[in-house]
Amino acid sequence: MKRLFAIVLGCAAAAACKEGDVAEPTATRVAKLCASADAPPLTRANQRVRRLADVELDAVLSDLAGEPVVVSSSLIPDPRADGYDNDATALVVSGPKLESYLDAIEPLLDKIVAHAPCATRDCLARAIAPRAFGRPITDEEVAKLGSVFDAGGARLVVEAILLSPSTLYRSEIGAADGQLDDFEIASQLSFFLTGSRPDDALYAAATRGELHDPKVVRAHAERLLDTPRARQQMRRFAIGWLELGRLAGARRGIEYPKFTPEAHAAMTEELGRFVEHTLFDGDGTFEALLTSDVTYPDPALAPIYGNDALDAPAGDVAVRVDASKRKGILSLPAFLTGHATRDGTNPVDRGLFVRTRLLCAQIGPPPRAALAMPVDVLSDKTTTTRQKFEKHGTDPVCATCHSLLDPVGFGFEKFDAIGAFRDTENGQPVDDTGVLTDTDVAGPFAGPAQLADKLATSVDAKVCFVSQLARFADGRAEDDVCRFQELTTSFSESGGRIRDLLLAWVTRRDFFRRKVSP
Amino acid sequence: MRHTRRQVLRFGAASVLSALFAKDATRARAAGERPPRLVLLMQANGTSQANFWPDATNFTSRILEPLLSQPRLAARTSVVKGIFNHSVGAGGQHDIGFAGMFTGRGTVGTFTDPWGGGPSVDQILAPSLTGQVPFPTLNCGVLALDGALFKDHRGSFSYLAERVPVPTEIDPVRLWTRLFSTASSPAEAQRRLLQHKSVLDFGTDDLARMSGRLGREEREKLDVHTTAIREYEQRLAMLAARTPSATCAPGKPGAIDPHLEANVPALLPTMLDLVALALGCDLARIVTFPIGNAAVNWRYDWLGIGKNSHDDIAHHDDGKTPEITDYVVKIGRWHAEHVARLALALDAIPEGDKTVLDNTLIVWANELATGPHSLDGIPVVLVGGAGGRLRPAGFVDVGAQTHHRIGCTILNVMGTPSEGFGEESACGPIRGIDLTVQ
Numbered sequence: 001m002k003r004l005f006a007i008v009l010g011c012a013a014a015a016a017c018k019e020g021d022v023a024e025p026t027a028t029r030v031a032k033l034c035a036s037a038d039a040p041p042l043t044r045a046n047q048r049v050r051r052l053a054d055v056e057l058d059a060v061l062s063d064l065a066g067e068p069v070v071v072s073s074s075l076i077p078d079p080r081a082d083g084y085d086n087d088a089t090a091l092v093v094s095g096p097k098l099e100s101y102l103d104a105i106e107p108l109l110d111k112i113v114a115h116a117p118c119a120t121r122d123c124l125a126r127a128i129a130p131r132a133f134g135r136p137i138t139d140e141e142v143a144k145l146g147s148v149f150d151a152g153g154a155r156l157v158v159e160a161i162l163l164s165p166s167t168l169y170r171s172e173i174g175a176a177d178g179q180l181d182d183f184e185i186a187s188q189l190s191f192f193l194t195g196s197r198p199d200d201a202l203y204a205a206a207t208r209g210e211l212h213d214p215k216v217v218r219a220h221a222e223r224l225l226d227t228p229r230a231r232q233q234m235r236r237f238a239i240g241w242l243e244l245g246r247l248a249g250a251r252r253g254i255e256y257p258k259f260t261p262e263a264h265a266a267m268t269e270e271l272g273r274f275v276e277h278t279l280f281d282g283d284g285t286f287e288a289l290l291t292s293d294v295t296y297p298d299p300a301l302a303p304i305y306g307n308d309a310l311d312a313p314a315g316d317v318a319v320r321v322d323a324s325k326r327k328g329i330l331s332l333p334a335f336l337t338g339h340a341t342r343d344g345t346n347p348v349d350r351g352l353f354v355r356t357r358l359l360c361a362q363i364g365p366p367p368r369a370a371l372a373m374p375v376d377v378l379s380d381k382t383t384t385t386r387q388k389f390e391k392h393g394t395d396p397v398c399a400t401c402h403s404l405l406d407p408v409g410f411g412f413e414k415f416d417a418i419g420a421f422r423d424t425e426n427g428q429p430v431d432d433t434g435v436l437t438d439t440d441v442a443g444p445f446a447g448p449a450q451l452a453d454k455l456a457t458s459v460d461a462k463v464c465f466v467s468q469l470a471r472f473a474d475g476r477a478e479d480d481v482c483r484f485q486e487l488t489t490s491f492s493e494s495g496g497r498i499r500d501l502l503l504a505w506v507t508r509r510d511f512f513r514r515k516v517s518p
Numbered sequence: 519m520r521h522t523r524r525q526v527l528r529f530g531a532a533s534v535l536s537a538l539f540a541k542d543a544t545r546a547r548a549a550g551e552r553p554p555r556l557v558l559l560m561q562a563n564g565t566s567q568a569n570f571w572p573d574a575t576n577f578t579s580r581i582l583e584p585l586l587s588q589p590r591l592a593a594r595t596s597v598v599k600g601i602f603n604h605s606v607g608a609g610g611q612h613d614i615g616f617a618g619m620f621t622g623r624g625t626v627g628t629f630t631d632p633w634g635g636g637p638s639v640d641q642i643l644a645p646s647l648t649g650q651v652p653f654p655t656l657n658c659g660v661l662a663l664d665g666a667l668f669k670d671h672r673g674s675f676s677y678l679a680e681r682v683p684v685p686t687e688i689d690p691v692r693l694w695t696r697l698f699s700t701a702s703s704p705a706e707a708q709r710r711l712l713q714h715k716s717v718l719d720f721g722t723d724d725l726a727r728m729s730g731r732l733g734r735e736e737r738e739k740l741d742v743h744t745t746a747i748r749e750y751e752q753r754l755a756m757l758a759a760r761t762p763s764a765t766c767a768p769g770k771p772g773a774i775d776p777h778l779e780a781n782v783p784a785l786l787p788t789m790l791d792l793v794a795l796a797l798g799c800d801l802a803r804i805v806t807f808p809i810g811n812a813a814v815n816w817r818y819d820w821l822g823i824g825k826n827s828h829d830d831i832a833h834h835d836d837g838k839t840p841e842i843t844d845y846v847v848k849i850g851r852w853h854a855e856h857v858a859r860l861a862l863a864l865d866a867i868p869e870g871d872k873t874v875l876d877n878t879l880i881v882w883a884n885e886l887a888t889g890p891h892s893l894d895g896i897p898v899v900l901v902g903g904a905g906g907r908l909r910p911a912g913f914v915d916v917g918a919q920t921h922h923r924i925g926c927t928i929l930n931v932m933g934t935p936s937e938g939f940g941e942e943s944a945c946g947p948i949r950g951i952d953l954t955v956q
Contacts, residue, residue, distance in 0.1 A: 048736045049728055076685045079670035082631040089681045090633075093743035096657075096685050098750055099696070102714065144723065148716045156713065160720040165728055165743065173731050249663065249777065343826070356630060363629050477627070517733030 025440045026360045026460040027488075034482035044483075044510040046517040047178055049169040050475055051091035052191075054078065055236065059196035059229065060167065061108060064131060066115035071104040081477070083357075084240035088475035093168065105162050109155040112162075119154045121146055128158060133166040134190075134197040135183040136207075178514045182206040185217065189506055192473050193221060194229035195236060214507040221506050225280075225499060234279050235272040237472050241357065242329070244271065247338040252418060259418045262300035263333075267419075270297045271334035273316055279498055286465055286496035287456040291449075293323040295332065304333050304420045325414070325421060327449035333419030340417035345385050347409030354408045358455060359439050360464035361404070384425040386413050407435040411451050462496060463488045473505055483510070552869050553650070554905035554932055555797045555878040556804045557860065558620055558640060560675050561853050562612070562814040563832035564886035565897045566846040571599050572913040581850035585858045585901070590865055594875065596900040596911040596951060603893040603921040605941065608632035609671070615885035615893055616675050616812035622925040622940020626680055631669070634677035636940060639925045640804045641678050643932050645745070651803050652753040653697070656796060658687040659808035660785045662778055662816075672812035678742055686808060688776040690788045697796050698768055707757035714754070718747050765867075766799035768792075782810075783820045786856055794863035798874045804932075809853060812885055821848050832889030846889060857882050861901050876903035879931050881924065898924060900951075907931045909952035916950035923948040 024032075033039060052060065054072035062068045076096045081087035093101075113119055117127050125145040129137040137145075148160045161167060170187045174180040180188070186198040186206040198206065202220050210216045224230055239245055247268055252259040273296035278288050297305060297313040305313060310320040321331070329335060339350045355361045380388065389410075392402035411434025416422050422430060433446045441454040441461075455461045466484045471477060487504055494500040505511065569580040578586045586592045607614045607624030609632025617625050623635030640655045647654035657676040674683035687693050696702075725744050729737045771788050774781050786809065796802040810816060815828040823845050825831055831845045857880065864875040880901040887895040900908065908931050925939035927947040938944050947953055 046733060046736060048732065049740070051739075076687075078685070079673070079683055081633070081670070081681070082628075089739075090683075092678065092682055092739055093746055094678060094682075094684055095746040095749055096687065098743070098746040144720055148720060151716045152713060156717060160717040163717055164721050165724045165740070169728070171728070173728070352630070477631070517735065 025438060027440060027463050029362075030463055030481045030485065034485055039482055044513065044515050045088075045172065045474055045476060047173045047514040048088060049165070049171050049173065050086075050088045051093060051169050052167075053086045053091065053195075055085065056191060056195050057168070059194075060132060061105075061112075061162070063196065064115065064128060064162075065108060065111045067111070069108055069111070071108070074100065074104045076100040080240070080245045082240075082471060083243040083245060084472055084475075085236070085245065086240075086472065086475050087477075091475075101163060101168075105159065108162075109158050112158050113154045116154075116158075121149045124149070124154055124157055125161065129161050129164075129166075130203070131197065132161050133164070134170070134187040134203070135166070172514050174514055176516070178516045180512055180514065182209050182211040185211040185512060188511070189217060189221060190224065192506065193224045193233060193502065194227060195233045196229060199224075199227075212512065214512075217511075218503055218507050221503055225502065231276045231280055235275050237469070238271060238275045238329070239268075240472055241468050242271075242335055242338065243353065243357070244268070244334060244338040247334055250337055251342050253342055256416075256418050258303040258420060259337075260300065262298075263304060263418075266298035266300040267332070267334040267337060270295060270301060271329075271332055274329065274332060277318070284497050284499050286462060286491075286498060288328075289498075290328040290330065290452040290456045290461075292328050293326075294318040294320050297333075301333060304418055306421060308421055323449060325447060325449060327452045330412075330448045330452055331415070331419075336412065336415045336419030337417065339412075342417070344417050345413060345415070347385065347389050347406050347413065348402070349409070350412045351405035351407070351409030354436075354451070354455075355404060357468065358464055359458070359460050360467055361438065363401075363404070381426050382428075384413070384428045384430055386410050386431055387428070404438065407437070408451075410434045411445055412448055414447060459488075459492065462492050466491055466501065469501060469505070552800075552872075552874075552877045552905065553803065554907060555802075555874065556640070556643075556928065556932060557793065557797070557878065557880045558675075558804075558806045558928075559857060559860075559880065559882045560616065560619065560806075560808045561882065561884045561897075562616070562808075562810050562812055562886075563828055563849075564835075564884055564888040564890075564892065565850050566835060566837070566843050567888060567895055568837060569843065569847045570850060570897050571915075572597055574913050577912050580847050582854050582899070584851055584855040585861070585899070588858055588862065591858055591861050591901060592912075594861075594901060594903055594910045596908075597913045598898040598900065598911075598916055598948060598951065599895065599914065600916040600919050601896045601898050601921050601924065601948075602887075602918055603896060605921075607635060611891040611893055612813040612885055613671065615896070616672065617677070618940075619883050619885065619896075619921055620675055620806070620925060620928075621677050622922045622942060623680075624941065627671075631671070633671050633681040634675070634683060636677065636680050638675060638677045638806070639928050639939070640676055640806050641684065642929070643804060643934065646934065647803050648745075648749050649752045649756075651800055652702070652756050653796065653802040654749065655684075655804045655806070656687070656693075656793070656802045657684040657806045658693050658789060658793065659806075659810075660776075660782055660789060661686060661688045661808065661811050662776055662782050662785060663811065663814075673808065674806075675808060675812075676806040679738060682739075682742070684806070688785075690771045690776070690785065690792060691773055693789065693792050694768070694771055697792065697801055698766070699770070702757050702801075703762060704758050704760055707754045711751065711754040711758055715751070718751060722747055763799070766795065766801070768795055779816055780819070782816060787859060790856060790860045791863060794860055794867070794874075797864060797878060798867035798869075809856070818845075818849060818852070821852055823848060835889035853882070857899070857901065864902070872903070875901075877905045878902040879904035879908060879928070881928065883924070894918070896921065904931050907933075907953060909954050911951055914950050916948055919948060920945055927951060927953065 054075050058070050058072050079090050081090045116124055118124060122142050125142050126137060145157050149157045170191055171184050183206045186202045190196055190198040190202055205211055278292055282288055296316055297319060298315050299313050302313045308322045308326050313319055339353055340346050356363055389406055392398040392406055411432055413430050414421055414432040435444050436442050439460050441458040445451045445454055466488045467481055470484060490504055491501045572579040572582055603615055603618055605614055605618045605624035608627040609625050613625050613632040617634035620638040621634045621636050625632040626635045627633045644654045661673050674686045676684040678684055725740050729740045774784055776785060793805050813828050815826045817824050818827055831842055834842045835846050861875055864878050865873045867874040869877060882899040884897045887893055922939045922942035922945045926936055926945055929936040930947050930953055937946060
């Protein structure tokens with residue numbers, strides 16, 4: 001709801017929401033921009049280091065401990081930037097973070113020493129460091145760790161390795177010309193596709209110097225995409241893309257008795273299963289993500305699905321849903337709950353999500369001096385949410401912005417704040433007709449299923465999906481859409497197969513080099 | 519161009535300043551004086567202008583009454599009217615106000631993902647305090663949201679650099695553990711120092727190796743890490759050398775869920791009491807403290823309000839709806855009570871012939887001026903003697919002045935005279951406030 005009011009206020013600025021007089025479809029805008037003299041310079045990422053996200057550190061430590069370990073829950077959390085947990089700028093080692101590393105890692109030291117193939121002075125360092133660093137250890141480092149061993153034994157050597165920047169960051173520095181070395185390419189590939197350091201086969205390929213060949217990289221990528229960690233990684237991408245990092249903290253009042261702790265937990269799990277099965281076991285297309293008519297809910301979600309589930313929810317088993325009402329990822333309770341508030345639905349937030357993260361429309365900032373427009377107090381029990389928000393459309397000032405947002409969000413109104421279907425609200429019938437404008441799939445629709453059908457055929461939506469995936473892969477927000485035109489074309493031509501998009505990403509020329517920066 | 523605290527106190531400048539500080543601190547101790555402490559408190563959602571500003575003759579107002587009715591506090595308070603924030607930036611006014619107040623910079627990023635545009639004043643001052651006190655800065659607060667933080671940029675107004683907020687500690691048990699547990703006992707500190715020295719040295723070497731191969735912006739990111747290591751080691755060394763005192767060993771607070779809004783009435787005083795002790799025991803010098811996230815939507819059930827304070831109250835406070843304004847007043851008074859609680863706690867700790875409050879500057883600011891998003895007339899209250907470096911002014915209408923002057927005032931009070939702050943290179947301190955050096 002906070003965002004709602006940011007937008008409410010934004011409405012006071014005529015044209016503030018549109019960049020120019022007419023908001024253009026994203027694909028058109030990008031094509032024009034990239035062909036024009038104003039095309040942004042192509043800016044691949046700088047030579048840099050990226051600190052590991054906490055879940056990535058979990059994966060690295062689990063490999064070293066030989067069993068699953070979780071430190072992320074006891075570390076000081078990092079800010080998610082733009083919904084994603086791996087922003088290269090936001091992830092730093094601040095004082096509080098450093099201390100939480102020290103505290104969280106200490107209990108693991110014995111376990112990791114025990115799991116090491118040897119625990120003697122130099123042997124230990126040579127066994128553990130390459131796995132943690134994703135590169136060979138230098139003789140100088142072995143010598144330094146030897147002194148650490150002399151001072152405090154095996155545990156201390158492990159602690160020094162784990163807290164070393166070579167463990168905590170992934171290097172994308174490369175040579176003086178910005179060309180990454182084999183081990184950097186290996187880590188970049190494995191962190192992108194599996195959220196961890198290279199496995200043995202990839203590490204060996206780096207040792208043999210094979211990874212400057214895109215064909216070899218592609219073969220490893222194909223192999224890694226068949227591992228369980230690749231599935232986890234795409235779950236993680238979906239959480240970032242859908243801005244659902246916040247879902248874990250969602251709360252609902254007593255007016256939502258179906259929102260039990262079990263149902264809450266099951267939502268995230270269902271989203272994960274949906275993403276996994278759709279991408280890895282099914283069509284694997286963007287269209288399927290949006291329009292699939294099966295999902296994988298736990299029994300705890302049965303009360304929320306009600307009659308919409310045509311089979312009994314039974315966990316990791318495909319359940320058909322009533323495709324006249326629900327289709328794909330935008331109909332999942334996880335999405336619908338994550339884009340609502342504790343008190344009710346939020347058409348503005350849902351509309352803004354579709355606009356900015358599915359269509360990559362540019363929404364301008366609200367004016368500084370804007371004042372709030374009076375809207376009905378949301379606790380009014382005689383009107384529907386839509387009726388309360390429709391004031392935006394009748395006020396010409398508000399309508400400038402809200403005509404882009406609310407009519408899209410209204411289309412979700414038959415799904416309440418926990419993703420359950422409703423025909424009435426406060427005794428009034430619910431109207432879920434919506435309209436998309438300023439995009440290649442402009443036109444009316446009713447309900448998220450029809451919206452999904454539209455988006456599945458949209459070039460704008462594919463352009464946008466490529467840039468979201470790039471955001472996740474690159475860990476930065478720079479708007480370099482022109483670099484993605486080629487990817488978008490091949491993505492569309494492949495029928496929107498996401499696996500092909502991932503493979504195209506890791507074989508681009510820019511995957512192998514960084515911009516030299518002063 | 520990115521702005522970081524290292525850029526502000528770059529290289530030589532930082533060490534020169536820190537040397538000056540050390541000298542200053544030595545002199546101050548010799549004279550029986552104590553270094554100034556700083557607390558930055560941020561309230562969300564603006565205030566009721568008609569009920570906030572004091573009556574000039576009686577120096578009280580409906581909202582400020584809980585603070586100003588305490589004679590010892592009123593005598594050391596300045597209520598500053600006229601501050602505006604006209605910075606341009608990403609996001610909405612909540613974001614510009616929240617992240618901009620103490621960075622003095624417009625936000626960066628996009629409408630839905632706006633971040634602070636540079637280091638905040640606490641982090642600018644931090645390097646000069648390293649080595650003087652175990653925790654030069656602390657960023658803690660109450661962010662009990664009864665839900666996930668809508669966007670992470672709304673949970674911290676303390677920034678290390680552009681787009682890099684300092685994480686906010688919200689759990690009183692964890693804050694206590696950091697400050698007062700056995701982890702801070704001299705023996706444990708000594709043990710950790712010995713153990714971690716070689717570990718951290720190995721890391722520092724590695725950082726230097728990486729840094730040498732990177733461009734300037736990337737080096738700055740690693741500088742944050744290097745600084746964290748150095749500060750941690752210096753802290754352990756200081757804690758190892760400290761004589762423990764009973765006053766500075768408070769009992770562990772009871773475990774309490776820091777995410778539940780219903781716990782706010784317990785969380786806020788607990789956290790503020792820990793803050794007061796941290797300052798009184800000279801464990802920390804600067805504290806930044808969000809009282810709720812930007813645009814907080816607490817329902818204030820404990821005040822009998824039961825409505826969303828952002829959506830249903832702040833936004834509707836047009837000054838013509840007494841029922842709504844009464845809620846805003848109640849919320850404002852509740853904040854004033856807690857500011858008073860902190861100030862009184864500091865005033866209860868003697869320091870020489872004065873109290874810690876005499877050597878502290880509390881800045882109670884607000885992300886907005888009014889609920890409907892105005893940034894003109896942001897309520898700013900200064901409490902405390904600031905080590906004699908700022909003369910309490912009572913109610914003072916300073917006329918329209920930019921918020922950059924607050925940062926500039928703070929820098930001057932804290933002993934790093936500056937003509938500008940953030941994006942304003944020559945604004946000077948607040949006009950109408952008497953900065954004195956005793």
